[in-house]
Amino acid sequence: ETGVTQTPRHLVMGMTNKKSLKCEQHLGHNAMYWYKQSAKKPLELMFVYNFKEQTENNSVPSRFSPECPNSSHLFLHLHTLQPEDSALYLCASSQSSGRDGQYFGPGTRLTVT
């Protein structure tokens, strides 16, 4: 399935590195999301964009910086991360209303060393 794609699929980075995660959706949706999934924890919503405007920032540390240039693309810029930021980062998209559910990309498995 290629509705929502994410790159890279795996990423290992040092604490001083800067990297970016990319997400693209081909579903004609107008809302896009970043989630963090860690072991033994529920999915944590990080950011929501609706028609390119950020509508939610769930108290995410500034070392995570999202960018949404248009309704089909979403980036997550990473810098000076901590080992506890190691997790699966999932992108999702939905219709603007959100009433029909969210569709996820395959995720980027991030390891911070």
Place this chain on the structure above:
Amino acid sequence: RKEVEQDPGPFNVPEGATVAFNCTYSNSASQSFFWYRQDCRKEPKLLMSVYSSGNEDGRFTAQLNRASQYISLLIRDSKLSDSATYLCAVSLNAGNNRKLIWGLGTSLAVNP
């Protein structure tokens, strides 16, 4: 009380069994409810939206009980391929169906 709670399981059932999961939520203003399935090391996949009147999709039936604030998922005639973690997601409130609160998931293992 957690905003969304699920029994983590694991539920171990034989092929062909019927199994049911519940998910309780704390905010009575929630309007949108969903069941997702997540396979190991994969992304969550939308299984069903849950409507007030209940809905069915093949072997899967979802129901909403607003009075007791829970949703349920019933799987009939379980298949080996149903083995996965089942996540419930509930919208934060009536005005924001984009902000979902997620349960930890219920693990299901269907055995031959």
